Amino acid sequence: MPIDITITQYLNDFEDWPLIDVRSPGEFIKGHIPGAINIELFSNDERAHVGTVYKQQSQQAAIDLGYQYVNPKLQSFIDRSKAIAPNKKVVVHCWRGGMRSHAFAQHLQDNGFTEVYVIEKGYKAFRGIALNSFDEYKINVLGGYTGSGKTHILNELKDRGEQVLDLEFIAKHKGSAFGSIGYGQQPTTEQFENNLYWEWRNLNTNHPIWIEDESPNIGNVNIPQYLFQKMRANKLLFIDISKEERAKLLVNEYALDNKPKLADAIQRISKRLGPQRTKEALDFLEQDNFYKVALITLEYYDKYYLKGLAKRDEDKIEILKLEDTDSKRNAQTILEYYQKHLYVGI
Incomplete structure (x- = not known):
């Protein structure tokens, strides 16, 4: 038997x-x-x-x-x-x-x-x-405007021995209208939860776990409510990088993909951009001026992120200005900042 x-x-x-x-x-x-x-x-x-x-x-x-x-x-x-x-x-x-x-x-x-x-x-x-294995844990939440290179920083932190839970990688989506580019089909929300637990179970919950700040959903999947509430209740380290530097990173990440996907993503945020800015973005895309496209789309995403930031407790937001999107240098700066201020979650 x-x-x-x-x-x-x-x-x-x-x-x-x-x-x-x-x-x-x-x-x-x-x-x-x-x-x-x-x-x-x-x-x-x-x-x-x-x-x-x-x-x-x-x-x-x-x-x-x-x-x-x-x-x-x-x-x-x-x-x-x-x-x-x-x-x-x-x-x-x-x-x-x-x-x-x-x-x-x-x-x-x-x-x-x-x-x-x-x-x-x-x-x-x-x-x-x-669904019931996320009781006691410490998280460090890393935030920043679109194009700040947060995922690259998390990868660098992981290489340095820090614990990282990459929600966007598990969700197979980067969270924006452009977020599916470079990924295949997203899992269902249920499978996302399963995969999230599978990663989580190998982490040491006695030590901080780095997580990127996210909306309640990443593409078509939803972050489990208990985890999202924990992220919002935690201190947020917001890295502030200029729009121009972030646009450069976005060009490197997205310009190599095919233009029809980029055009489709622009159309999906056209109501937010407005008809004139949408047309300008599409025209720049046709001209292969990806930098201008990135600057225009960041107008929308920066406003969107600021709107979400305004809903958080100001006392739990720490702003760290960084010169550019160099992930190695930024990861080191962030680690030093945390060690100095002892922000290791709540």
Whole structure:
């Protein structure tokens, strides 16, 4: 018989093992344990059909229908599982650790798999941990206008041994209308939360964790409310860099991408820029004058950031003027500032 393990046991002792998620593709895309491989017992349509039969007829009728769908796939389950776990040792889960995962696990064991474990209460147990593991921690919040190079500073801080939680990297978006450029498709909010926890669990919560100041959402995903509230209640170190220097950085980051994406991003903030400034930005873009484009778009983003800054407690905002966007020098300056003023979160 396959052996049941708790989600805590999995995270502590089996994280390096191949993990098979047997839920439908739709369930998996919405949210899954990072690193899991989806070998679906039912397709999305099959799962919906089985659920309908369960509600309208009976549990036994749903089970019988499930076997009809599953039986032709039995060999493919073995083949795909062997490809994932050639040593025939694997962990399996479904939504609540019920019939789907246990039937799949038993099938693997009946066909030569030597060690098969099933996560009790399945993906639901993981979600419980993922959403309730941010109790006590210290954060240092780094803010600044668009183009200040905050992400580069965070990367430099990480290289220097500081703990960093890069929300934009996890969200696959930089937070602005231009934020998707350079990234693929964003995860769902649920998967963003899962990935956030996966990064968080490896951090030492006894030491400060650096986080970039953000709006409640990054692109199409939402920052968990408990984390966002903590960020807003914390002290903010705001780095103040001139618009001209920031425009130079934006040119380096975005000008190499294709112009249609940049034009689309400009159109998405056209109501904020106004028709005249939008036209000017698009004209400069056509002329490959990316610096002028950056200066115009910063008019909107600076006002937007100032509006958000005005909602914060002034006593919790520290402003640090910096000459340019040199991330190495700025990271050093910021570390020295924190060491001097002992701002390590609240």
